[in-house]
Amino acid sequence: MFIKQATVSAPVNIACIKYWGKRNESLILPTNSSLSVTLSQDHLCSTTTSRTCAEYEENLLWLNGKEVKIDNDKRLSTCLQAMKKQRERYEADRPNEPKVSQWKVHICSENNFPTAAGLASSASGFAALAYSLANLYDLPLSDPADISDLSLNARQGSGSACRSLFGGFVEWQMGRDDLHGSDSCALQVADHAFWPEIHALVCIVSDDKKGTSSTAGMQRTVETSALFQHRIQHVEEQLEDIKQAILKKDFDTFAKITMRDSNQFHAVALDTDPPIFYLNDVSRAIIAVVTEYNRVSNAEGGKRKAAYTFDAGPNAVIYAPAESMKEIIGMIIQFFPQSEPFKDPFLNDVIEGSLVPGFNSAVAKRHEVGAVKGLIHTCVGDGPRILGDEHALFDANGKPKQKSK
Amino acid sequence: MFIKQATVSAPVNIACIKYWGKRNESLILPTNSSLSVTLSQDHLCSTTTSRTCAEYEENLLWLNGKEVKIDNDKRLSTCLQAMKKQRERYEADRPNEPKVSQWKVHICSENNFPTAAGLASSASGFAALAYSLANLYDLPLSDPADISDLSLNARQGSGSACRSLFGGFVEWQMGRDDLHGSDSCALQVADHAFWPEIHALVCIVSDDKKGTSSTAGMQRTVETSALFQHRIQHVEEQLEDIKQAILKKDFDTFAKITMRDSNQFHAVALDTDPPIFYLNDVSRAIIAVVTEYNRVSNAEGGKRKAAYTFDAGPNAVIYAPAESMKEIIGMIIQFFPQSEPFKDPFLNDVIEGSLVPGFNSAVAKRHEVGAVKGLIHTCVGDGPRILGDEHALFDANGKPKQKSK
Numbered sequence: 001m002f003i004k005q006a007t008v009s010a011p012v013n014i015a016c017i018k019y020w021g022k023r024n025e026s027l028i029l030p031t032n033s034s035l036s037v038t039l040s041q042d043h044l045c046s047t048t049t050s051r052t053c054a055e056y057e058e059n060l061l062w063l064n065g066k067e068v069k070i071d072n073d074k075r076l077s078t079c080l081q082a083m084k085k086q087r088e089r090y091e092a093d094r095p096n097e098p099k100v101s102q103w104k105v106h107i108c109s110e111n112n113f114p115t116a117a118g119l120a121s122s123a124s125g126f127a128a129l130a131y132s133l134a135n136l137y138d139l140p141l142s143d144p145a146d147i148s149d150l151s152l153n154a155r156q157g158s159g160s161a162c163r164s165l166f167g168g169f170v171e172w173q174m175g176r177d178d179l180h181g182s183d184s185c186a187l188q189v190a191d192h193a194f195w196p197e198i199h200a201l202v203c204i205v206s207d208d209k210k211g212t213s214s215t216a217g218m219q220r221t222v223e224t225s226a227l228f229q230h231r232i233q234h235v236e237e238q239l240e241d242i243k244q245a246i247l248k249k250d251f252d253t254f255a256k257i258t259m260r261d262s263n264q265f266h267a268v269a270l271d272t273d274p275p276i277f278y279l280n281d282v283s284r285a286i287i288a289v290v291t292e293y294n295r296v297s298n299a300e301g302g303k304r305k306a307a308y309t310f311d312a313g314p315n316a317v318i319y320a321p322a323e324s325m326k327e328i329i330g331m332i333i334q335f336f337p338q339s340e341p342f343k344d345p346f347l348n349d350v351i352e353g354s355l356v357p358g359f360n361s362a363v364a365k366r367h368e369v370g371a372v373k374g375l376i377h378t379c380v381g382d383g384p385r386i387l388g389d390e391h392a393l394f395d396a397n398g399k400p401k402q403k404s405k
Numbered sequence: 406m407f408i409k410q411a412t413v414s415a416p417v418n419i420a421c422i423k424y425w426g427k428r429n430e431s432l433i434l435p436t437n438s439s440l441s442v443t444l445s446q447d448h449l450c451s452t453t454t455s456r457t458c459a460e461y462e463e464n465l466l467w468l469n470g471k472e473v474k475i476d477n478d479k480r481l482s483t484c485l486q487a488m489k490k491q492r493e494r495y496e497a498d499r500p501n502e503p504k505v506s507q508w509k510v511h512i513c514s515e516n517n518f519p520t521a522a523g524l525a526s527s528a529s530g531f532a533a534l535a536y537s538l539a540n541l542y543d544l545p546l547s548d549p550a551d552i553s554d555l556s557l558n559a560r561q562g563s564g565s566a567c568r569s570l571f572g573g574f575v576e577w578q579m580g581r582d583d584l585h586g587s588d589s590c591a592l593q594v595a596d597h598a599f600w601p602e603i604h605a606l607v608c609i610v611s612d613d614k615k616g617t618s619s620t621a622g623m624q625r626t627v628e629t630s631a632l633f634q635h636r637i638q639h640v641e642e643q644l645e646d647i648k649q650a651i652l653k654k655d656f657d658t659f660a661k662i663t664m665r666d667s668n669q670f671h672a673v674a675l676d677t678d679p680p681i682f683y684l685n686d687v688s689r690a691i692i693a694v695v696t697e698y699n700r701v702s703n704a705e706g707g708k709r710k711a712a713y714t715f716d717a718g719p720n721a722v723i724y725a726p727a728e729s730m731k732e733i734i735g736m737i738i739q740f741f742p743q744s745e746p747f748k749d750p751f752l753n754d755v756i757e758g759s760l761v762p763g764f765n766s767a768v769a770k771r772h773e774v775g776a777v778k779g780l781i782h783t784c785v786g787d788g789p790r791i792l793g794d795e796h797a798l799f800d801a802n803g804k805p806k807q808k809s810k
Contacts, residue, residue: 227672230635260678267632267676273661274696275668281686291679 004100006135007049007392010128010384011041012119013163013170014200014309014317016258017239018265020214021222021232023174027181028159031222032235033174035242036163037319038192039200040381043345046121048109048128049393050136056104062393062400063109063125070107079129079157080105086153087137100137107132108393108400113376119202119315126161130154131384144188147383151186162186167382168194169246171239192380195249199322199346201329202376203336205282205314214312217269217276224273231268235261251321255294255307258319262309269312278312282336282371285364286316289335292363293328296356322346325377330354335364336372344377409505411540412454412797415533415789416446417524418568418575419605419714419722421663422644423670425619426627426637428579432586433564436627437640438579440647441568442724443597444605445786448750451526453514453533454798455541461509467798467805468514468530475512484534484562485510491558492542505542512537513798513805518781524607524720531566535559536789549593552788556591567591572787573599574651576644597785600654604727604751606734607781608741610687610719619717622674622681629678636673640666656726660699660712663724667714674717683717687741687776690769691721694740697768698733701761727751730782735759740769741777749782 013036021031059070059080070076087101109128111121130153131141140146144166151162155172162184163170168191175184212220221228238257245253269276279287290308297305306320306328320328326347333342334353341350355361395401418441426436464475464485475481492506514533516526535558536546545551549571556567560577568575573596580589617625626633643662650658674681684692695713702710711725711733725733731752738747739758746755760766800806 226639227632227635227669227676230632234631256678260676263678263680264632264676267672270675271632271665271669271672273665273668275692277684277689277692279682280689284682284685287680287682 001053001055002098003051003053003398004136005049005051005389005392005394006132007047007387007389008128008132008135008384009041009045009047009387010124010131010164011167011381012039012044012121012124013037013160014039014311015160015163016242016254016309016319017235017261018311019160019172020265020268021218021228022159024178024181025219027184028155029178029181029184030159030172030174031232033239034160034163034172035189035239036160036170036172037198037200038164038167038170038381038383040378041385042381043376043378044113044119044124044202046109046111046124046128047387047391047393048107048125048132050105050107050129050132051394051398052100052103052105052136054103056106059104061107061109064111065400070105075157076129079126079153080133082153082156083130083133083137086139090137090139097138105133105136106394106398110393119204122158123160123164126154126157127164127384129157130161131165135386148185148187152182152184155181155184165383168192168380171243189243190246192382195246196380197322198380199320199325200378200380201318201320201325201332202378203286203316203318203332203372204374204376205280205286205316206370206373207280207314211278211313212276217272217312220276221268221272225268225271227271228268231264251305252303255304255319258307258309266310278314279310280314282367283310283314283316285335285367286318286332286372288363289331290318292360293331293356296358299358322379326351327354327356329375329377331356331359332372332375334366336367337369338372338375339369342375346377346379406458406460407503408456408458408803409541410454410456410794410797410799411537412452412792412794413533413537413540413789414446414450414452414792415529415536415569416572416786417444417449417526417529418442418565419444419716420565420568421647421659421714421724422640422666423716424565424577425670425673426623426633427564429583429586430624432589433560434583434586434589435564435577435579436637438644439565439568439577440594440644441565441575441577442603442605442785443569443572443575443788445783446790447786448781448783449518449524449529449607451514451516451529451533452792452796452798453512453530453537455510455512455534455537456799456803457505457508457510457541459508461511464509466512466514469516470805475510480531480562481534484531484558485538487558487561488535488538488542491544495542495544502543510538510541511799511803515798527563528565528569531559531562532569532789534562535566536570540791553590553592557587557589560586560589570788573597573785576648594648595651597787600651601785602727603785604725604730605783605785606723606725606730606737607783608691608721608723608737608777609779609781610685610691610721611775611778612685612719616683616718617681622677622717625681626673626677630673630676632676633673636669656710657708660709660724663712663714671715683719684715685719687772688715688719688721690740690772691723691737691777693768694736695723697765698736698761701763704763727784731756732759732761734780734782736761736764737777737780739771741772742774743777743780744774747780751782751784
């Protein structure tokens with residue numbers, strides 16, 4: 001039995017200029033370009049093994065251990081069919097290659113972070129899916145243009161997945177081809193080694209309210225928000241400015257634009273009918289704390305030293321230069337005590353709650369343990385990685401491996 | 406000793422189209438027109454006695470028992486000087502009248518609702534101040550045009566005070582005279598007797614965070630929010646539409662526009678740098694509950710039956726037709742239990758927590774007692790009232806009366 005198999009990991013990305021709104025729902029074409037930072041796979045990633053052989057009877061996916069029939073899922077099958085089409089073209093040029101494009105696939109995918117954390121796993125998940133299939137099908141991946149091409153397929157699984165195919169700082173260009181979406185792809189602005197000092201603190205915020213799904217929410221915003229129309233006409237200017245800030249390693253401007261765009265995204269969500277809220281009182285308190293931290297930094301004649309951003313949920317991601325992270329983590333722990341001592345993976349030491357001199361602690365109350373139920377300190381990272389067979393998620397018999405918990 | 410004295414009460418108003426932003430800070434000229442509902446003075450009002458005699462040496466105000474030197478307060482003295490100027494013109498035409506415009510005044514003002522309730526008292530307070538001085542000075546008040554003229558003075562104390570000089574449904578026109586603000590005044594759209602079925606439930610929401618003052622907040626929005634520029638260009642269309650809805654007694658449209666404008670106001674606050682939050686998790690839960698109540702109403706083939714609106718704080722005001730108020734109060738009590746049984750002043754009966762059939766109770770959790778710390782059921786009401794001397798806030802010796810607590 002001839003079996004082909006490929007295992008990869010792909011990173012999470014968190015946008016500084018948010019994607020919110022589709023101009024074409026079935027092709028997943030956005031109403032504006034967006035830009036994100038790719039986070040290190042050492043701390044957050046999706047791992048996927050794709051496997052194919054002539055004997056498989058169904059396209060199946062095991063997602064965190066749960067079996068899904070791919071053909072019953074529109075987004076999964078759209079992405080798989082697009083990859084198979086690329087393999088067909090590859091085979092047409094190479095008559096001696098096996099016709100694996102005609103075989104069914106078995107795919108196994110896992111996240112190394114708990115789904116309960118409320119982190120968007122669809123971006124890293126669909127990026128890993130597309131990247132593993134590209135490897136399975138021997139498609140070219142050496143050139144950035146190949147990755148951009150691949151991002152067209154990942155995008156049709158989950159819009160922001162296209163940005164997880166590159167490391168570093170990544171733009172998703174909205175494109176102009178409304179009919180086929182052939183130019184709505186990801187491009188790398190700078191790789192992770194260009195500005196490795198950018199670190200990130202993920203604050204996992206507890207919430208007792210189930211939020212509106214981003215797919216449903218963004219369409220309601222497109223249909224009902226008057227302010228959204230203003231946003232999409234002006235957000236590209238912000239995107240150009242933040243690209244320049246990245247290329248100049250100007251953290252102050254990077255932070256200013258990142259925070260403003262996060263706020264503007266949540267503003268248009270609130271301007272939706274009925275309104276959509278993703279930020280809760282703990283998110284508000286994190287904003288107040290970071291704002292005060294930047295105020296103290298500015299008062300010292302300095303510049304912004306931290307930037308919060310929030311996706312479609314209450315979790316905060318705080319971007320900051322590596323050198324400020326100890327202060328920032330100390331500050332977050334001061335206001336949001338943790339149930340366990342926080343051992344920092346970069347300093348390899350426990351960080352205690354603390355405030356920088358001059359900080360006005362009245363900007364937020366000290367919360368109960370559990371308001372921020374976890375912290376992840378990570379940094380800008382590289383793009384998808386090809387992993388050896390020893391990392392495969394299928395065993396020798398082709399069964400998904402039992403994840404050791 | 407010749408003493409003149411006048412006692413009045415003035416109502417609270419809650420805007421459906423919000424005032425947020427000044428184009429001239431010293432004249433208090435707004436960036437957009439606004440529209441409000443005047444609430445009944447039977448439940449919420451400011452009472453003010455103005456008193457003058459030749460012997461007074463200082464312009465003094467006692468506000469809820471606290472003495473303030475008027476000449477040290479820019480807004481109070483601006484308003485007082487404007488009123489004295491009108492009196493001077495009156496005296497110029499009537500040489501035999503006493504020259505009371507040259508005398509100092511003593512003013513005593515009280516709210517019948519606790520300041521801790523977080524209800525904007527400056528609107529009713531400055532309206533009562535202007536109206537009591539107009540009476541003290543025998544200025545004409547019989548014609549609506551006289552009241553609109555008076556509103557120019559009240560506006561310079563506190564912008565939204567101009568709307569509290571009329572009952573019913575009131576527009577504050579932004580005007581075009583940027584130099585003197587001579588046309589930025591209040592006009593009545595319809596009086597309270599035109600649509601008396603409009604009731605209001607004030608939900609007093611507990612908050613542990615001190616909000617940004619509206620004066621500081623709105624200027625920051627004007628200076629930093631991109632979305633605000635869109636709002637002020639389009640809000641007048643909403644104002645025209647809600648006026649038509651009021652004149653047609655079309656509650657569905659009235660509710661839709663009221664909720665959208667409240668959300669849009671909070672959206673531009675959030676789009677401010679740094680962002681301004683007035684809504685908290687309890688406010689969000691009230692929005693979710695009212696949204697679900699309207700969804701059930703619509704599902705029954707009906708129309709919106711309630712409209713929430715939030716000013717610069719977490720308190721909700723829910724407008725609804727009188728016939729829906731029992732359901733609405735029951736629903737609010739169901740999610741936000743009260744420490745004391747709620748006795749409704751209109752039904753003269755206790756209302757218990759309850760939900761209408763088909764209501765999805767999962768839209769919000771049942772909160773702890775105290776999350777909504779008080780409810781006030783009121784209705785649309787009339788404009789300022791002239792009260793008899795038995796209601797004067799000064800005793801026979803001209804001392805502020807001790808308020809019996």
